[in-house]
Amino acid sequence: MYSELAGGLLIGLAAAVLWLGIGRISGMTGVMSSLFALNEPQRRWSLWFFIGLVAAYPLFHLAGAEAPMTITDDPRLLIAAGLLVGFGTYIGNGCTSGHGVCGMGRLSLRSVTATLVFMAAGIATVAVMNQLGGSV
């Protein structure tokens, strides 16, 4: 429980640094889309954010910490999920970070709605997959 709480505080701090420091919302969907529009100077911060983000993994392990990861190895499932997440977050303008953390933190009704909807869809998907009995 403490590591979840500490991790959440770090994520909140990261979002606070970006907002109070340079006035940007730390949304992963926006960052990812911006990586394809780096010719626009106002989006270049995204590249630096991205570099810091991916550097966390080797640094975390270098510090001797462990981050276990268990994931399906079915490529069809991975590809279907990636397409849905990529397409859905683009047209919904955000994901767990932009809507979930920043949007809810600034009490945006639009983001609270999005968060409730994607949480419900995620819960329903896991429930249906369990009903189908591990065949997927």
Next chain:
Amino acid sequence: MNAILALVSGLLFGLGLLLSGMNDPAKVRAFLDIFGQWKPELMAVMGAAVVVFFFAFHWSKGRSQPFAGGEFHLPSLQRIDVRLIVGAVLFGVGWGLVGLCPGPALVDLLSFRPEIIWFLLALIAGNRLAHWLIGPARS
């Protein structure tokens, strides 16, 4: 200055995801499994992050500009429309299928696990497909 702050923010964000276990798809799916073997611990992640950002956002209201200058880029979209709902549903289904949302997938990139690479390639394809087919939302 903007580059350094963005780099630090990205690093903190990534460390937070790793420390909390948000980067572990099995843990995320167990969190979403409220009708089965529910593991509610991840609720603390979003709860803590939202509270911290709530105060940061509140603080920013008393300032005319961010510490590094420039302006606060508040999201302009406010309407709750079909586009938002459909996007959130598609995202949620994909999230439940494997247990990965965009941030954790990017954080896990340097694990070089083939599963992560497959997911990220599809994630980028979905993002670009939506960009070309539909384009950015306008307020």
